[in-house]
Structure formats: structure tokens, C-alpha cells
Amino acid sequence: MWAFVFKRTLIALSVALTISVLCFSLLQLSGDLALSIGGPEATAEQVEQIRVEYGLDRPVLEQFTTWLWGAVQLDFGRSYYYQSEVMDLVVERLPVTMTLGILALAIALGVSIPLGVVAALKRGSWIDRTAMAIAVTGQAMPNFWFGLTLIILFAVKLQWFPAAGSDSWQGFVLPAVALGYYATPAMMRLTRSGMLEVLEADYIRTARAKGLRTGTVIFKHALRNAVIPVVALAAVELGFMLGGSVVIETVFSLRGLGQLAWNAISRNDYPVVQAIVLIIALFYIVLTLLADILNAVLDPRLRAR
């Protein structure tokens, strides 16, 4: 088991290094940074001054190592726009995005797993068909549109929740529902198909032949095996929700990482963009690593590999 964790961690670290290279090169490829920071009215001397000031006149490799060395120490430099440390900006925004992502994942898991299990157990029934309809709608609906619909219904008409802001927990309800609903269909369908497959397995017949109660057969013997692929998917979905909540954070005016990223891109605030891309990528890596470990805990056959 520990060998497995060690191996996976090494792989994760090499992926992280690769991403940091890519992340740095992409910005270098996006044109002359000093020119775009200076803006259209800057004189040649001003541009040259910016180039020196930001260290853009140094060789690319040196720029990269300086940046990477900083990044390892969680120092991403100063924001061009806000005139404060990038890390401070990130630390300020991160809790909002994390809360949103985890709430959304909890909603998605809480809905998709029970619904998937019931749909599989009552295959072809009205419950199954309703669940399927929900899944198809969820997959087809753009989440900004669903978010706006939620605002109109629950914030404007019913006034149960605020339409915007992250000052109180109520502010998180609607965006978490909007984001969670987007992740639900895939996980529900995977749970359903996993359960259908597992319920046909020989070991389920063995469990029933032992006279075990239906609940034990379904939850201990079937669900445990059926959720293994769902765990991997949930990790990816959470990564997506952390990184991809740009739209939802904008719709609900939440001061999260997504909003910060969006603003940074439109203001050519490169250190911020670089930092966010790298941090989100690291989240993905950590989550996939956790999913791998969790999978190995659930499925002992994976530990040997």
C-alpha cells in the first residue's frame, strides 16, 4: 500500500513540474509581455523600463527558474494591477472557491449516488425514468443559464436566498446548487450503470446465498464495488468545479478564484494568471492522487500494481 502511495506521489510530482513548464511557456508565447503591460500609448523607453523592472530582459530559462523557485516557496511575485502580493490575493479568494466547490460536490454526491442506486434497483420504473430525465436535462443545460434561472426563481421571486455575494452561507446555496447540478448527471449515470453491472455479479449471488439481508447485499457488497469508478470521476469533477467555477462566480458575483482569474486575464495581470493556472492544476493533481489512493482503499486488487 505504501509503495503504491509513494509511486503515485512521484508521478504526481512529475506531472506538476510539466504543468509549471507549460504554464510558463504559454504566457511567453502570448506575445511581448512588456508591450502589452505598457499599453498602446507607452513609449519605447517606457516599454524598455518595464522590461527591466519586471525582469523580462533576462534569458527565458533564468526567468523560469526564478519564477519556479518563487512558486515552490509560494511566492508568485506582485500583481501588476492590484499592487499587492499574488499569494495574498489567492489566499483571500481561495476559501470562497473551496467552499463553493466542496458544497457543490457534496450536493452532487448526495443526489447522484442515492438516485443512481435507486434507479438501478428499480430499473425501468418511473423513478429510473425520472432520474434519467433529470440527468439528460442537467447535461444539456448550460450552467450559467441554470444559475440565472435559480436567481430569478429563488432570489427575485421567492426571495429565499440572496442573488449575489459571499458574505453569508445563504449566498453559497444557489451557486452550489447550480454547480452541483452540473456534476450530478455523469456521476448518477455512472453509479446506476455500475450498480446494474455489480448486481449481476456472482459474488452478489454468493452474498444472497449466505442469507444476508437485502440492505447488506446492496450497500456492503454491491455499492462498495459500484462506486469505485464514481470516486475517480468525483475527483475530476471537483477539480473542474474549483477551476471552472469562473462562470458561476461571475453570475453570482462571488469573490472567488474564478472571478480573480477572469479579471486578471482581461487586465493582462500575468503573475496572477500564472499563479491561478498553476494552483488549479496542482489541485487537479492532488485530487487525482487522492482518488487513486481512495480507489486502492476500496479495491484491494489495485494495491498490488
Add this chain to the structure above:
Amino acid sequence: MSNLSSAERSTAPVSPLLTVKQLRVDLPVAKGTLHAVRGIDFHVERGEMLCLVGESGCGKSMTSLALMGLLPRKAQVNADCLDFDGVDLLTVSDRERSNLRGARMAMIFQEPMTALNPAYTLGNQLCEALRRHQRVSRKAAHDRALYLLERVGISAAEERMRQYPHQLSGGLRQRVMIAMALMCEPDLIIADEPTTALDVTIQAQILHLLRDLQQEFGTAVIFITHDLGVVARIADRVAVMYAGEVIETASAQALFQAPSHPYTQGLLRCIPTPGKTLPGSRLQAIPGVVPNLVEKVDGCAFCNRCDQADELCHTTPPLQTVADGHLSRCHFAHQLANPATINAQEVTL
């Protein structure tokens, strides 16, 4: 199970453990209804080894699943009598049924590679049946599992308890399945082709083991197989199935000495005999195919493949008593049972 039956046991002659009369299993399929089991009769005495023999699709597995109550819900089970030690298995509630399963009747399956849950340790899977049916401590269940693992010939049992199914070979897993079936000391074990998926050498070991344990624990066993060689080694009594019917029942000795149904005789001719069957010579086979059980079968189900069939065989043959405890569903059972007839046949062959 009930007090009544135990009182009966002490006065009346001992009733069979399991009595099956006119068991029918129908399964809805795309083209109609599959009559998988078409009215079979047999019984199992306490502590005996009954072999159910027949080729694939003859209804032997369906019979065992019907007895265990493990058929899919859409399957229809009917019978005149399905009595397990005083419990009517036809009317028993789902709850009582699951109280019986694993506790008083257990099952060993054909595929040891897939019959164990990959996510739990063997110890966990062994103990859960006992803890489900009896109020025993974790420790007691653990000790029982350990004892049985050693009893079925697994070394380093303590270590095995902590292992997962994928860490064991097929033969070992089947031993674990046998230990699992014995956890609650059941009265009846149904073993559905337990050696078919194993290597020949392992097969022999498992057969020996089952036979030994059956005698030691006094458990009745319904052993399902398609292999008459296996039957010869372990059976007390045999029921031969063909196309969803039991076509012959007899003690193992009587069946091999005086087979009284053309199908049984055909099966016996299919087995190569050391010394008699010449190297390179073709083995006997029964020509033709099994009738389609979705359609109605008129007359004797075997008559289209039988070399002795005549007009009479288009009517349904009655179950004929050839000798005490030896029944055959053939119009010519009495002639066939006569060794002289068999000898004459062998000459013509």
C-alpha cells in the same frame, strides 16, 4: 425448524430432508416461455450425497437456484411439494427464506474466481454469514472460520483470513467457498459444478474433501455435475436430468450396473474406459440435439435422439419402477434394465 417436525422425527420413520414433487420452473424469454424445469421429482435423505447429472441446459442449475430461492424474480416456480425438513419452500416468506439460506441450506458455485467479493477479506466474508444467522461474538466467528479453513486444507489460515480473494488460486478459493458453506453447519449443501472450473488434479482433491466433510459433518449434499466420472466417485444416489426432467433415479451402484434409460446408457458409453477404449479411436457421442424447451415437448423428450424409439415414444412415458428405488422415465425401462438386453445391444454396437 418447527417443533412439530422434530416431534414427528422421533415417532414416525425419518422423513427425507428435502422432498421435491413436480417442480416446474418457467422463465419468460423473448420468444415465449422457457420451460427450464418441467415437473421433476426427487428427494434427498439426511446426510446423503445426491448427484444431479445432465448436460448443459437440462435444468440442473435452475433446479438448485429454485431450491435456494435465488432465481430472478421474473422466473415462475411451481410444485406440488417443495418440503425442506417440514418447511414449505413454496409458501415461505422472503424473510424466513433468507433465514434458511446460509444457515440450514448453503450453496457452492461453479466459478470460484468470481464468487467471492473482491473488496473484502476472506475472514470478513467467512464470518458475516455466521454472524448474520447466529448470535456469536466476533472472536467466536473468527475461530470458527479459522477452524474450517484449516479443515478444508488451507495452510497459514490465520494469514489467509486477512487476504483478499485475488491473492488466492482458483482451487484455494473453492476451498474457501466450501468452508463458507460449512460456517453455520447447514443440513444441506447444494454444490453446483464446484469442480468444473478447476484443474483435474485440484478437481480430485476438492472431490475428496467434499466427500470427507460430508461424512464427517453428516451434511446432505446435492452435487450437480455433467461428469459421470465424478458421479461414480462420490454419489450415494443419482438423478439423471434431460430437457428439464429427471429421466432416471437410482442408487449410484444400480445406475452404473443397470442403466434403464437410453439416455443414461448413451452417457455411459460416452466415457472412455481405460483398457477398453483404444488410443485414437473415436469416443461415442449421442447424436442429435436437445429439444427446444420454449416449445411444448410431446411424448418422450429424448425420442428424437434415441436409437430405440418407436411409435409408443410419441406418448409421454410414465415413471416406471425398475427395482426398489430405481425409477426410469422410459416405455422400455424394464427391457433396458435386463442385463441380457444390454449385452445384446453391446454386441450390435
